Amino acid sequence: MDGALYLGVDGGGTGCRARLEDAAGTVLGQGIAGPAATRFGIEASWQAIETAARHAIAEAGLDAAQVGCIRAGVGVAGIGRKGARAALEAIRHPYASIAFTSDAMIACLGAHGGRDGGIVIVGTGTCAIGRIGGREMKFGGYGFPISDEGSGAYLGLRALQHSLRAHDGREGGSVLTRELMARFQDDPAEVVLWMDRSTATDYATFAPLVLRQADQGDAVARQVVQDGAEHVNGLVRALLAEGAPRVSLIGGLASAMEAWLAPDVRRRLSPTLGDAVTGALALAGRR
Structure with a gap:
């Protein structure tokens, strides 16, 4: 298996999903795990992320050298909590690189094919997330009942x-x-x-x-x-x-x-x- 490899992980509050693809977008492996929200603790969050990733890597049949070529992107629920991003970024990993952001931001990136745009999430709560010209922004979503209007x-x-x-x-x-x-x-x-x-x-x-x-x-x-x-x-x-x-x-x-x-x-x-x-x-x- 030659060329670049990419791992995407959606570390949500109810479950974690991972997908491994090559540069052409061919799906090589997928994995799932339990909740990855940081409110459960950084160790538990990382364990869920790694479990989902390992399942995807195992399905793809990669060896250690190939795992070392993976570039990973991970969205984590609750990464905005004080110290959470730094703690995740400090964890040793086997990949060529790893980038973290919020689960909402990867939803925004996915909605627009990785390009600029915004999403309004309307579920139990509400929130607006955007990325425009390299700037990230958020409106609302401060929690019920003081916020989450329209939810x-x-x-x-x-x-x-x-x-x-x-x-x-x-x-x-x-x-x-x-x-x-x-x-x-x-x-x-x-x-x-x-x-x-x-x-x-x-x-x-x-x-x-x-x-x-x-x-x-x-x-x-x-x-x-x-x-x-x-x-x-x-x-x-x-x-x-x-x-x-x-x-x-x-x-x-x-x-x-x-x-x-x-x-x-x-x-x-x-x-x-x-x-x-x-x-x-x-x-x-x-x-």
């Missing part, structure tokens, strides 16, 4: 707030508010108990209901989704204002929310060209 968690929170106000008689109710309150036995105290132990992921479980009711014309649901969509509009426009030549919407709620975006924003969206591992390969140097 699944945001839709769930806003829907519950409307439901409680409707229960009090402070505003008109709807099918959505009545269905949500029924899940808590029509008892605000039950909502409070649930709130005390709930995370952004728990709030986001209500997002499919909110979106479904909005599509069916529920007035409260439509207001919640329209408010959320306006925040997503703002994230897209922030990237465009910075000069992003392409902007893509990604994440579990991307397709559902896209229909609610402003016409001028929808017109400027571009389809993704590749996945996060493709972005990691671009980070490694494969074009």
Whole structure:
């Protein structure tokens, strides 16, 4: 096996994926492993990265000399935590080179074929990431509930707030508010108990209901989704204002929310060209 070899690794918070390719883009091997987010510790993060990489290398049948020719690109969830990048970069490895960035940035690189552009992630949370002319930028994504506007968690929170106000008689109710309150036995105290132990992921479980009711014309649901969509509009426009030549919407709620975006924003969206591992390969140097 001659020529350059490239290893791309997407080290996410729920799992790790690796792909080994040659300079022509031929897939030589793939591997998977457990979560690689730095919140689990640097050692655990690196172990997941190496496990996925070893599986890909084993599938390709490389010997030690060939492994030494690999140029690796790795995106890691939580690499922005204080000291995380330096700790990862200090680890000894067998490759010719290794480059680290965030999992969001490799998703951005993958979406635009390794070229300049931006992504707006719409899932449990929201965030805008861009790379333009060598500059990296981020808007939002500071965490729920102080940020992540337009996300699944945001839709769930806003829907519950409307439901409680409707229960009090402070505003008109709807099918959505009545269905949500029924899940808590029509008892605000039950909502409070649930709130005390709930995370952004728990709030986001209500997002499919909110979106479904909005599509069916529920007035409260439509207001919640329209408010959320306006925040997503703002994230897209922030990237465009910075000069992003392409902007893509990604994440579990991307397709559902896209229909609610402003016409001028929808017109400027571009389809993704590749996945996060493709972005990691671009980070490694494969074009």
